[in-house]
Amino acid sequence: MRQYLFFFVIAAALLLSACGTTQTKVTTNEFVAKPDAITLIYTPNVELSVLMATGLTETRADWSTSGQENITNSLKTALANRSGGIIVRDRNETQTARQVQLVKLTDAVLQTSLQYDYYGRGLPTQKDQYSRSIGPGAINLAGDSGAKYSLMVLARGSYQSGGKVAMNIAMAALGGPVQFGGQNLYAALIDLETGDIVWSNLATAAPDADMRDPGGADKLVQSLLKDFPL
């Protein structure tokens, strides 16, 4: 029993220390930003949920919607003066079938990258460079917008219910399972001519950076774009 308590203090410490961090990665290729290039920003893929005492998570439509709006606005503000120009496109708006497929493909590549390059085998210390691409078809995303890059953002978060907070306190004392909520924001910049992900970053929210309110979203996006190359 004692040894599990010890284990859990360590685990909790690790989880807590993970708050408010970012992990930037650039591709294996030499990256030179194209001058005055327009960046196409897709509204982020967001899913926020409540973590209940039982351990089930329940999606909250209102939080997800406001999280998506807030992150979109923060991205607009943050990038307004940095790149050659931005175009924001609603990921659900009518697009060509090819574009819809490319957005889907990008989501899949992002999830894979997140799993393998960030969470998985390729731990940060092992390898800071990687190579991921959605292929040269990416240019179809630009359509006639003239965009040279596309920024794709994926956000996931869960928030502990009151019952969960109480349960965690009791569980931590017993050395049982403790689950915290948390928010992650993952971004990838795609070169639309090659389809390569030329830059990506995973930002984990600090306790005061809640994407459900505009101020928190600003903070989160600032840390997400800390090393943004454009």
Place this chain on the structure above:
Amino acid sequence: MIKYLVSTLIALTLFTTSAYAQSRPEDQSTDEAGLWYKMDKYEQALKNSGAVIDDPELNAYVRRVTCDITGQEACDKLRIYIIQEPIFNASMAPNGMMTVYSGLLLRSENEAQMACVLGHEYGHFAEKHSLEGWRRAKSTSQWMIGLQFAAAFAGLPPEMGQVINQVGSLLFYRYNRGQETEADTIGFNLTAKADYHADECANVWKNLISENENSSFKSKRRRGKWFNPYSTHPLPKDRINELEALAASYSSGQKTGRDNHIAAITPYLENWMKAELLARDFDSNIYLFEQLKARGFPPGMADYYVGEAYRLRKEEGDRARAVAMWEKAMTQEGVPASVHRALAEHYRKKDRKADALASYQTYLAQSPQAEDRELILAYINRLNKQLAN
């Protein structure tokens, strides 16, 4: 008395079916809105996936039958996706997304049978069964907290607690027996109200049982009595009894919509039968294809694919059975060009060079765009040379 009660129930339900139309939840902070949000995202992903058949004619057909049973107002709120997949299945998500699998369309004898299944799925949606299920999962899973504490007290590793959670949530997030019966009744009522023949709902399950009893796989044959594609649904025997009781109490319409159904499915018949063969359940394939022929689909097409099933099954005597089916198919209506290639292969292996040559030539003449055109031309050249010598 019971009969009287049942018909009163039907009358009541028929009367209230117009209240079935479902709307998007307004309060976005509820669990229901969360379910819709999640399903909307899933739908977005499904929409342009390669799995959806977007042929406007087939979609219009399935939508027309659905709207006939649900009524136009409710139907306008549904999005229907036809999925290319050789299994008997349909589903309805809590946000109004209906998915209909090609295997269900292939196995329905007529509009009425398809309507029974789609009406059943629609019943789950109309009665918000997913939401009920989720709420049940949430409340029932409270006991998992107790188990987790028990595990912690017992000094089990923390991972055990997480496993308890995951298993627990899977156990309870399902339709239960009562919801299934309710959905069956709604499916029956909607179908009957649209003037379809009342016996057809029970026939859906009778056909499925027969198909499974003819399976090559022992496990599936054993499941014959109680096989159900939804795995949580009631035993087909019970549901047949219930549906037959409903039908007996109802003065039935005579419409089945058989000809319309066959006309709508026939353009896909070859494709879908080919897909069925991939499951390698050849005995059940042979049974199904023979059934399709009996139901009025082009016999030449059905016979050719029965022959294909024999060829792939490779039991003692199957080669001869396959050839017999192909030769029979040749004399029937609707035979596909592939039969000539199949026979040509057979003749070539039997060293019947002239027959092989003639069949290859007929194949290419009937199917000039064939994918294997180059290969066939090479065979023709070789056979020509051999015959000249």
